[in-house]
Amino acid sequence: MSRRRSHLDVLEAESIHIFREAAAQFRKPVLLYSIGKDSTVLLHLARKAFYPQKPPFPLMHIDTTWKFRDMIAFRDRTARELGLELIVHTNEEGLRRGINPFDFAPSLYTDVMKTQALKQALDLHGFDAAFGGARRDEEASRAKERVFSFRAPGHRWDPRKQRPEMWRLLNGRLGTGESARVFPLSNWTEGDVWRYVLREKLDVVPLYMAADRPTIVRNGQILMVDDARMAPKPGESIVVRRIRFRTLGCYPLTAAIESHAADIESVAVETISATTSERQGRLIDHDQTGAMERKKQEGYF
């Protein structure tokens, strides 16, 4: 008991505190579950926050239909094993219009299949708060994000309308038409997420670990050929490479890195002593300068 509390102990307690504040203050929260390592940690902390009760909110996944197959399998198994309600939402209108990551600009695809889909799902179910796994260390525009981040009617994020947060006090009282995003991992770093995955012995999607996988190289990035929808263009050939992913999203938009880190421990070591910053692997962020900030103003999570 007199054991000195480590930085992860402090972060864990803070996240649990945030979960409990949000669940007590909002009428109908939901946990946005995106299947990756951050969501894995988020879900684990949610379970700790309400133990011995189950978390008093469902999980929701925005499925673009272009996620890695391993992600979908992991998602369904996790919800089943933990006995949690899982809502899966896809923008059917976008599907009908044939919006896909190959024939449309990444920014348009992301807007329709992720941003619009999320807004639809939140409105459809009447959720007034959504937990997300965003961290302030991910990207410059996130460095100023609040723990309780408010969205005006229509889910718009106005950086000038965010509420000051003082001490440990979190004010979740909503104005008419407002909703909130809640970020319990605000103060975690990518390295912390991996350290915690290891410490708590959490299961993550196998794609984070290096294995031989079919790939092509396009625009200098290694992409995995996860199914037949990804056809090689002239001059491209499918080559088996030993790869893994630092972040997981839609497979045609998520670049892999060549690596031999085949277990969580090696992945964590590689990440913590990393030579490149995390979002390098996300193609949507390189669209334009200030891309993430603009996406947030439009309602991207």
Next chain:
Amino acid sequence: MPSDISQPRAGTSARVTSVLKDLDGLVHILTCGSVDDGKSTLIGRLLWDASDLPEDTRAGIARQAGPDGVPDVSLLLDGLVAEREQGITIDVAWRYFDSGRRRFVVIDSPGHEQYTRNMASGASHADVAVMLVDARHGVKKQTRRHAAILDLVGVRRVILAVNKMDLVGWDEARFREIERDFAAVAANFAFRSAVSLPVSARLGDGVARRSAAMPWHSGPTLLDALNEVPSRGTPDGGAFRMPVQTVLRGGQDFRGLAGTVCAGAVSVGDEICDVLSGRTARVKRIVTMDGDLAAAVAGQAVVVQLDTDIDVARGAVLSSPASLPAAARTLEVRFVWLADDPIDASHGLLLRTATDLVPVSHLAIKARLDLETLEEAEAAGCQTNDIVIASVELGRSAAVDPFTACRETGCFVLVDALTGGTLAGGIITAIGGTRGASDGQSFRLTREMLAKGLCRDLDPRDAEFRRRAEEVAIILRAAGVAVHLDDGNGD
């Protein structure tokens, strides 16, 4: 072709264990000063010299170095697009770096007077503040203003970084003069430690390495000084306090009170008291998903099960019976006005404490604090960035402490009842009248009345029920009716 391939690592086990181990501590540093004082450069220098930056980031900055080869480390701190265009930092930004066995969280807030509110909110999270002055200009009025804000929100350790020592020829006499001026300023406040350190953020002298140019400086470098600050989560030795966040149930008869211990410690078997009801019970179990604990200390998030059900809910503060918080209806406070619009007495206000949300029935501003002279000027209203002294009367009792006795149960924010906005952040300086549970002559607005009327369409457990009830109470109070909202529940 991507060339980012890592080779299998052999014999790295020592490195593996050290990299993967939890860090020993976590310290929040507030940096304050203006752009001209070289604040971005100072933070950038700490990141550049003392942390493991990703190599792509490092290479990018090195490429942009000027003709003298000194990298512009301030480029490590780019912010929002709007701010880049204005060339100033206007909000509070958070950055994380590891140095040695410690995590440092840098809270970067603007220093200009028109951003007092941003600085106050940033400072409320800090374990230590690094204040920055230009060695050529020394301590300014702004330094005194910053010190006053830090003191108000409870920062107890401050470091004055006397920057740009290279531009005064590394002159010891100049440094000593500034050091004396700062000691005189700091003496006005309740800081536990206040030290001055000579640095050159641009060149790195005195930041993470000792300076050959300043052999006369025998004190620590800035990094050494930051390493001396006690980590967040160090037990505080105060009287036990745990504000109840929510009630959890599980299995048969399990009713647990979830919360974060915010002061002192509690063990199984200890007697605790809820000051609002005056009832006591003993701790039967301290539950976590990782197993039951024998005791919990400040900073731990736990679930407490009591041996008898004393029916406490969110808003209660479990406390040591030997040292209770107040069940207060009248508070003497100081707060910083955060909102864009001046205070408007006709708006309903709510006071949010650690976990309670209480209607304010009356708020009287007495004086405005002049941060540069530290004098109090009589005032009746307040606007953005003002720090005022006021008395607050609550619609019902809340469990609180003076801020100096317990930080977490002594602070509050004022909330606009209709828009939900956070209007002010403040501290309790004294407890006024502590009326008991009986509420005198006020009108009792009960759950039953609401369930028959305005809230007919709602389940009584719905948060909307409570929200509408509070709005009715606010409207009635605005009409001059003293109202007691009696819904038999906490927040």
